[in-house]
Amino acid sequence: MNAPAAPFDRRRFREVLGHYPTGVVVVTGIADTGEPVGMVVGSFSSVSLDPPLVSFLPSKTSGTWARLRTASSFCVNVLAADQEHVCRQFAAKTGDKFTDVPWRLSPSGAPLLDEAVAWIDCDFDAVQEVGDHLMALGRVRDLGVLDPRPPLLFFQGGYGGFSPGALVAPYESDLLNHIRVADIAREHMEAVSADLGLECYAQCIVADEIVVVAGSAGARKNTVHGHIGRRMPFAPPYGALFVAGRDDKAIDAWLSRRNLPLADEDRDHYRRALRRAASRRWSIALRAPEHDEVWDEIDAFSTAQRTPELERRVGALLERLKEHYEPDALDPDRRHDVRLLGAPVYGRSGDVVQVLTLFQMPPRASVERIACWRDRLVRAADAVTAAIGGRPPQAP
Ligand SMILES: Cc1cc2nc3c(=O)[nH]c(=O)nc-3n(C[C@H](O)[C@H](O)[C@H](O)COP(=O)(O)O)c2cc1C
Secondary structure: OOOOOOOOOHHHHHHHHOOOOEEOEEEEEEOOOOOEEEEEEOOOEEEEOOOOEEEEOOEOOOHHHHHHOOOOEEEEEEOEOOOHHHHHHHHOOOOOOOOOOOEEEOOOOOEEEOOOOEEEEEEEEEEEEEOOEEEEEEEEEEEEEOOOOOEOEEEOOEEEOOOOOOOOHHHHHHHHHHHHHHHHHHHHHHHHHHHHOOEEEEEEEEOOEEEEEEEEOOOOHHHHHHHOOOEEEOOOOOOHHHHOOOOHHHHHHHHOOOOOOOOHHHHHHHHHHHHHHHHHOOEEEEOOOOHHHHHHHHHHHHHOOOOHHHHHHHHHHHHHHHHHEOOOOOOOOOOEOEEEEEEEEEOOOOOEEEEEEEEOOOOOEOHHHHHHHHHHHHHHHHHHHHHOOOOOOOOO
16 A cells, blocks of 8 residues: 655755756747737747657746737747846736837747747647646747857756856956956055055956955965955945946846845945945945854855855845945944955956955044045055056046
């Protein structure tokens, strides 16, 4: 006799299966009302070559599917890694999903997204019940590749891209340029450390991460080595100087880089912080009780394979630091614990190529003392800007 089945754990089912990655497509059609409809689908699959069949699994409760089912054909649009915003728009239950998403009609008469990686145009072949979902089989009529860039992937409840193991060259060539700049910056950083008795680091952006490429510590030379090569997420509140003053696209990318949804008020908070950093042209973070805990996680982040789960964990910690970064003017009647001060090094087109960062400042500093550290750091960063032939952007 079979043992009675244990009560089924839905959460565990989702969690375990979330470790299997899927691609992300938008399945579109023109409903019998004439309106274009589309839904995000992770269950798309190639089924048969002869005859050419594909499938996807709409949920029985999907309102979009109810309308898509009335279409005479459907088109599968493969999303690219840089189309997470399109994915979120088509996964929403409300709103016009086609806003700002250019499309045309496929040969069968279904919406074909202009910026998709590839498209597969189908007639409905069969729709079959499978548990709480349906299996929609499509017979392929026509298909094509529009732009063979890396696809969007869904894994552990987060989004990411595909990076071929053998193609590390772009990362390295980025890094090499930064090492050259850091080499020029070195003498200026060492002068700062000697003058102030503080550690100074050069940080840059490599492949969506902040990387520490050089450091100086005056007389305490040995203390910097552990930090060189440290990688941090280039996500709020970190790295404000690299994004401050850039266009909306760069700012939105920064705001959405943690696999964590941000509330509108948080986005506004960070936009205000960016405006402050842009007009000051320096950056400040005050010490938070959480800093040591975050630092340990960042250590894990430096060495670990990045996964959505790790990003969410680090992201949640970073969120707790947010009030401490780029605060408004400091109260001159109080003393302050400063975690770090940053000053930008500008490249030829006025973009921030590196940030010099002062670290390990003594606690309870007066506003005058903090201004003195900051001014010395800004002078060093300006000297590096001049030495590499860069220039600050025009004042807005
Ligand atoms: C990554 C991802 C994969 C999804 N895969 C499917 C799927 O395979 N089948 C499905 O019915 N819904 C899937 N959805 C949900 C729908 O895209 C979307 O939320 C839904 O169409 C909107 O709800 P509605 O159809 O009830 O309006 C997926 C959503 C995301 C974000």
